[in-house]
Amino acid sequence: MTTHQYDERLHHLLRTAAHVFAEQGYHATSMRDLSKATGMSLAGMYYYVRCKDELLYQIQERCFMGVLEGAQTALESGTDPGDSIDRLIRHHVTFFTEHMSEMKVLSHEADSLTQERQESIDSLKKQYVTLLADLIGDAQGEGAKADKRVATYALVGMMNWIYTWYDPKGEIEPDQLAEQFSEVFLHGILTATTSAIPNGG
């Protein structure tokens, strides 16, 4: 098997497992269910992961690495903290609109991993939250009315909640969704009204 074939089959296994976990829950899913869903033999799956716990770990790890890399790129390429946050929101939102099942698994199975793997995921989460909180702190500057950690979780919440309601095939395109979240988070919903006062009144 070439490296490319290996990567492709592992990718197929992880994505299919994420769909099944999202649909019926991690604990209710057996490796046999996954064998049926992926079309791979049990031995074939065990070539890639040692157990179901490692499968869940790899799904979670890939997602957090994905958003973390996007955040680091946003931080490096942004012209100022507000622009970096805008870029980060676009990356996080478009990444997860392409990974809705993974997103559901991430939030519903946050406590399902065994301890060591859980700690490894928690460390990635912490890195992401810290990076985001520092960036938000910089963007707020002095006189900020919201604690940067509260603002960080407000943003993470609005972005992650999409797995409960958003349909990527619906009317609103992922990049429009990201743009509007960015607008709400950076400027608030009253912007249009308040900015109209100096011009109009």
Added chain:
Amino acid sequence: MTTHQYDERLHHLLRTAAHVFAEQGYHATSMRDLSKATGMSLAGMYYYVRCKDELLYQIQERCFMGVLEGAQTALESGTDPGDSIDRLIRHHVTFFTEHMSEMKVLSHEADSLTQERQESIDSLKKQYVTLLADLIGDAQGEGAKADKRVATYALVGMMNWIYTWYDPKGEIEPDQLAEQFSEVFLHGILTATTSAIPNGG
């Protein structure tokens, strides 16, 4: 049994069941587990609910009725749409900081009810989202940059996500949390910086 005693025991059953469902998941919990946790006999529990599905329904129904009533009060007592949103956020956030287990159950077991009960809950959810979206639309006025439905789910997401990270016994009081969410949602995190420009520059 007096009405008061009846209500108290039902309340005890619903709150305990919410804790157990939040801890180990709805499907993995048996009525026997709940009997142990509540200290009530199986027959005693069946006096209040016909089945586990009805128990989950009552937990969800009470929560949605709670936030919906708070929203209606906020709407009636607010001096303008922005003020009503502020009141609504305070109610939603403080209500759920007192019902963290229920909140987890609401989001993790959103699809666990049988069809008829599910439809009844979906109808309450829809009422809440519609009320909120209309209020947000009014607050935004003309020239809004974010679709009112997107803004609504952004707000619901930031408020509901707290079950994953917030500790009601920690440093941030529930009313401070609500105040800061309200600030972020209505005015955005860049407020302090941008409003400093006309005065300072």
